[in-house]
Amino acid sequence: xxxxxxxxxxxxxxxxxxxxxxxxxxxxxxxxxxxxxxxxxxxxxxxxxxxxxxxxxxxxxxxxxxxxxxxxxxxxxxxxxxxxxxxxxxxxxxxxxxxxxxxxxxxxxxxxxxxxxxxxxxxxxxxxxxxxxxxxxxxxxxxxxxxxxxxxxxxxxxxxxxxxxxxxxxxxxxxxxxxxxxxxxxxxxxxxxxxxxxxxxxxxxxxxxxxxxxxxxxxxxxxxxxxxxxxxxxxxxxxxxxxxxxxxxxxxxxxxxxxxxxxxxxxxxxxxxxxxxxxxxxxx
Numbered sequence: 001x002x003x004x005x006x007x008x009x010x011x012x013x014x015x016x017x018x019x020x021x022x023x024x025x026x027x028x029x030x031x032x033x034x035x036x037x038x039x040x041x042x043x044x045x046x047x048x049x050x051x052x053x054x055x056x057x058x059x060x061x062x063x064x065x066x067x068x069x070x071x072x073x074x075x076x077x078x079x080x081x082x083x084x085x086x087x088x089x090x091x092x093x094x095x096x097x098x099x100x101x102x103x104x105x106x107x108x109x110x111x112x113x114x115x116x117x118x119x120x121x122x123x124x125x126x127x128x129x130x131x132x133x134x135x136x137x138x139x140x141x142x143x144x145x146x147x148x149x150x151x152x153x154x155x156x157x158x159x160x161x162x163x164x165x166x167x168x169x170x171x172x173x174x175x176x177x178x179x180x181x182x183x184x185x186x187x188x189x190x191x192x193x194x195x196x197x198x199x200x201x202x203x204x205x206x207x208x209x210x211x212x213x214x215x216x217x218x219x220x221x222x223x224x225x226x227x228x229x230x231x232x233x234x235x236x237x238x239x240x241x242x243x244x245x246x247x248x249x250x251x252x253x254x255x256x257x258x259x260x261x262x263x264x265x266x267x268x269x270x271x272x273x274x275x276x277x278x279x280x281x282x283x284x
Contacts, residue, residue: 001093004071008045008275010053010062011069020065020100020282023090024072025110027083028258030146034225036258040271041072041104043259048272057238060280067279068099080109080145087113091251095121100282104275105255107225108135108147111210112154118251119157122206126162127154128196128244130237131212132228134171134185136178147256155182166190166240167215170228189232190240200247209244209252211237211278213271223267224256234270238277245281254278 001015011022024041031037053062073090076082087103091114094101103114108131118125129135129151136155140146144153155163163183167190179185186192200207214224217231232240257271 001068001070004045004069006045007069009048009051011067011279013066013068015068015070018066018068018099020067020102020279021094022067022069022102022104024104025075025083025087025106025113026072027075027077027105027110028107028225029077029083030080030109030140030143031107031225032140032146032148034258034261036260037105037107037225037256038077039259040106040255040257043268044104044257044271044275045069047265047268048275050269051272051276053276055277055280057277058242058280060283062276062279065280065283084109084113084116084145088116091117092120101251102279103253103255105253108150108210108212108255109145110255111253112145112150114251114253115154115157115208118208122250125158125206125208125250126164126200127151127158127208127210129163129165129210130167130215130240131165132167132170132214132231133212133226134165134168134175134179136175136183137172151183164196166193167232169230188230190236193240193243197243197246204248206250207244207247209249211241211252211254211274212256213254213274214256216270221267221270223258223262225258225261234274238274241274241278242281245278245284249282252278252282
């Protein structure tokens with residue numbers, strides 16, 4: 001893989017020497033409310049130079065680890081199936097080279113492409129999912145490939161009881177009924193996360209970790225397609241990300257920043273800092 005012209009700050013190590021590989025999936029064609037998440041990955045890279053490589057939260061620095069940024073994939077905006085195939089192929093390449101795939105979305109549907117590749121290598125993978133929305137619809141207006149259905153499609157791949165959802169505060173009644181039988185849903189906050197991390201760590205269970213940034217309260221993160229009141233704080237999120245990174249994580253993503261929906265630029269700055277803390281937490 002060739003390096004991107006503009007990388008996330010501090011993530012400019014050669015591919016061969018890196019264990020973590022960033023790549024963007026600029027896709028938002030199934031967005032159900034306000035579009036714009038396709039511009040999230042490039043905005044995060046560009047605005048990352050407004051923060052430092054050093055984290056005072058973790059006392060770690062991005063310059064002390066090897067991270068490669070392969071840039072944004074060139075995705076077919078008009079066809080979700082083709083876009084997902086491209087994401088899956090790129091993720092598979094990273095996994096085949098025994099590296100860690102870190103996807104930057106884009107709308108949340110892009111997670112499905114990465115999970116398809118991860119399941120092939122780790123059939124017993126569990127998914128930890130932070131989000132405001134359940135994303136468990138079987139279809140959205142007839143479409144089964146939608147950001148509103150991404151965790152339902154992931155369920156189709158991983159099976160019963162392997163999806164663990166936190167901060168959920170929005171969805172159809174049928175989604176919550178489905179979750180009662182088939183996923184482990186924790187509404188509103190991170191209650192139960194400590195116990196889950198302990199269990200998964202003890203069993204060395206492979207984990208895919210997906211963070212939809214709209215789990216944050218809109219007062220913290222208004223720049224997203226479907227903001228939901230009643231969310232968590234920045235400190236709560238980075239603390240919980242650090243906890244989850246104690247498990248055997250084999251792939252991860254953050255998604256749903258729509259930078260132009262917050263003209264102040266605060267949402268993009270928040271996303272940059274979360275990505276920094278996320279990457280540094282993965283470096284055990």
